[in-house]
Amino acid sequence: MTPAGTADRAVPEAPATPVAAAEPMLWSGWGDPARAADLPEPVRKLLQDILGVRAPEAPPVNLEEVRLPAATLPAAVLAELESVLGAGNVRSGDEARVRHTRGKSTPDLMRMRAGDGSDAPDAVLLPGSHDEVLELLRICAAHRVAVVPFGGGTSVVGGLTPAREGHAGVVALDLARLNRLVSVDAESMVAELEPGLRGPQAEELLAAHELTLGHFPQSFEYATLGGFAAARSSGQASAGYGRFDDMVVGMTVATPRGTLDLGRAPKSAAGPDLRQVILGSEGAFGVITSLRLRVRRAPAVRIYEGWRFDSFAAGRAALRRLAQDGPLPTVLRLSDETETMIGLAKPGELGGMSSGAGCLVIAGYEGDPQEAAERRERAAAVLAGLGGTCLGAEPGESWAHGRYSAPYLRDSLLAAGATVETLETAGFWSALPRLYDAVRLALHGALGSPLVMCHISHVYGAGASLYFTVVTAQSEDPLAQWEAAKRSVNEAIVAAGGTISHHHGVGRDHRDAYAAEIGELGVEILRGIKERLDPEGVLNPGVLIP
Numbered sequence: 001m002t003p004a005g006t007a008d009r010a011v012p013e014a015p016a017t018p019v020a021a022a023e024p025m026l027w028s029g030w031g032d033p034a035r036a037a038d039l040p041e042p043v044r045k046l047l048q049d050i051l052g053v054r055a056p057e058a059p060p061v062n063l064e065e066v067r068l069p070a071a072t073l074p075a076a077v078l079a080e081l082e083s084v085l086g087a088g089n090v091r092s093g094d095e096a097r098v099r100h101t102r103g104k105s106t107p108d109l110m111r112m113r114a115g116d117g118s119d120a121p122d123a124v125l126l127p128g129s130h131d132e133v134l135e136l137l138r139i140c141a142a143h144r145v146a147v148v149p150f151g152g153g154t155s156v157v158g159g160l161t162p163a164r165e166g167h168a169g170v171v172a173l174d175l176a177r178l179n180r181l182v183s184v185d186a187e188s189m190v191a192e193l194e195p196g197l198r199g200p201q202a203e204e205l206l207a208a209h210e211l212t213l214g215h216f217p218q219s220f221e222y223a224t225l226g227g228f229a230a231a232r233s234s235g236q237a238s239a240g241y242g243r244f245d246d247m248v249v250g251m252t253v254a255t256p257r258g259t260l261d262l263g264r265a266p267k268s269a270a271g272p273d274l275r276q277v278i279l280g281s282e283g284a285f286g287v288i289t290s291l292r293l294r295v296r297r298a299p300a301v302r303i304y305e306g307w308r309f310d311s312f313a314a315g316r317a318a319l320r321r322l323a324q325d326g327p328l329p330t331v332l333r334l335s336d337e338t339e340t341m342i343g344l345a346k347p348g349e350l351g352g353m354s355s356g357a358g359c360l361v362i363a364g365y366e367g368d369p370q371e372a373a374e375r376r377e378r379a380a381a382v383l384a385g386l387g388g389t390c391l392g393a394e395p396g397e398s399w400a401h402g403r404y405s406a407p408y409l410r411d412s413l414l415a416a417g418a419t420v421e422t423l424e425t426a427g428f429w430s431a432l433p434r435l436y437d438a439v440r441l442a443l444h445g446a447l448g449s450p451l452v453m454c455h456i457s458h459v460y461g462a463g464a465s466l467y468f469t470v471v472t473a474q475s476e477d478p479l480a481q482w483e484a485a486k487r488s489v490n491e492a493i494v495a496a497g498g499t500i501s502h503h504h505g506v507g508r509d510h511r512d513a514y515a516a517e518i519g520e521l522g523v524e525i526l527r528g529i530k531e532r533l534d535p536e537g538v539l540n541p542g543v544l545i546p
């Protein structure tokens with residue numbers, strides 16, 4: 001490991017034990033390295049023939065080759081932090097630093113694969129209680145040390161990339177040790193859980209009480225409850241269980257100014273709801289140390305099936321009808337023509353894909369067997385009445401089986417020389433066609449002839465989200481290439497009246513567009529809250545607040 005810069009290391013090496021209790025995430029890619037899959041040869045050939053993708057010249061670096069910045073955290077501050085947590089819960093070894101560098105957007109992965117560790121924290125802190133978090137924040141504020149709350153590290157918007165300037169050092173506050181199910185109020189169907197629990201850990205603890213959160217984003221296996229709340233996540237079954245912010249009925253938050261305890265009732269007329277100020281605050285206002293979450297009974301059945309519509313417009317009309325008049329499936333998603341075509345073809349048979357595939361809808365029903373069956377029957381009548389053809393269980397089961405696999409494919413495509421990235425927005429139903437066209441136009445304008453796929457997977461009475469996946473050949477400077485495309489899309493979303501994010505959040509990547517979305521007065525309100533809660537500006541500097 002080669003530290004950039006010449007300053008002496010203020011931070012001593014820490015024990016080489018893994019940081020999080022859960023299986024460590026691949027540091028330069030996604031998930032469990034054992035599940036990485038090579039691209040089938042036909043796919044590789046298709047990428048070459050259609051998109052002009054060429055294998056990159058330089059292979060990715062090894063972890064030991066990542067260039068880290070010299071740690072600037074003064075030794076005396078480190079000692080103070082250790083006195084709170086014990087030396088074992090303060091990690092400043094290279095591996096811990098690398099593993100807490102940035103998130104998992106495609107540019108994040110490209111930088112890591114190129115050995116650029118310039119955003120690494122100086123040290124990783126592992127608090128075990130709310131009081132310890134409070135104490136750490138007090139020390140960091142006193143010494144102007146930047147603090148990055150770190151959940152699963154799956155941010156795709158630069159939410160874990162703080163501005164170092166003006167700070168004595170940077171620490172990542174990894175919440176992995178805050179991983180308990182604290183209590184279950186079965187009468188109210190509310191469970192108190194700690195923020196460091198990853199999706200599967202939380203579900204396992206709740207399953208022992210025959211309960212579920214029903215929050216299954218694609219990052220479910222690695223992302224944490226704290227991250228879901230802090231970034232306003234939305235899961236693949238949001239039609240049935242709601243977004244994560246719908247589930248939060250209370251929370252405890254540690255700030256440099258003290259503790260906030262919010263939520264005495266599911267809803268309240270006692271002024272503006274401060275829970276909403278913390279939800280989506282991405283570590284810039286405080287550290288969520290506990291969450292009171294609405295839970296549901298674990299479903300006895302899960303039925304997923306596929307439907308075909310002639311066009312994206314026809315499918316969209318059917319989803320809108322279900323969202324507005326019911327009945328709502330638990331999972332409801334519609335792929336556009338391109339995503340349907342690519343998704344339906346089996347990877348080994350991509351050459352044979354047909355353009356007449358139409359548009360695929362996945363409808364899923366979870367719950368009590370009789371209720372789910374009845375809901376399915378009524379929803380099926382609506383879908384059929386609006387031109388849908390039922391494709392049976394196979395497409396639904398196949399979607400459910402592969403729902404967490406796509407991020408592994410991204411790693412393989414990156415290695416093959418393609419840039420693959422996702423982006424998302426939401427708008428009112430009446431604005432969706434314009435928004436869809438605007439994003440596609442911006443991507444084509446910036447990237448030439450990329451492959452652009454889209455789906456709708458979160459629906460509301462008044463509107464829905466649009467989620468795009470883009471694949472293009474990497475240019476000589478793929479980071480600059482993607483940054484230009486992203487800028488162009490952000491501008492297009494703002495101009496077309498969509499929100500800059502439906503569920504990924506703001507981070508650093510959407511900060512300017514967020515400012516355009518909320519206006520100058522909105523920005524002033526955010527800054528005012530930030531100044532009150534974090535007067536020294538140590539919490540995730542540069543993230544969220546324009």
Ligand SMILES: Cc1cc2nc3c(=O)[nH]c(=O)nc-3n(C[C@H](O)[C@H](O)[C@H](O)COP(=O)(O)OP(=O)(O)OC[C@H]3O[C@@H](n4cnc5c(N)ncnc54)[C@H](O)[C@@H]3O)c2cc1C
Pocket residue numbers: 030103104105148149150151152153154155156159160175195216217218219222223224225226227228229230231232233234235236281282283284286287288289407503504505540543
């Ligand atoms: C492959 C992939 C698929 C994804 N799919 C989805 C999806 O389907 N739906 C979706 O909504 N998102 C998705 N995401 C985005 C990401 O998983 C979510 O934003 C998730 O909520 C982040 O959780 P995390 O625990 O990883 O948080 P992190 O990435 O660690 O942190 C996210 C932000 O929250 C802050 N933060 C974390 N914990 C706390 C805390 N306890 N208190 C205060 N601030 C905190 C961090 O400082 C950071 O700004 C995906 C990401 C990837 C890489």
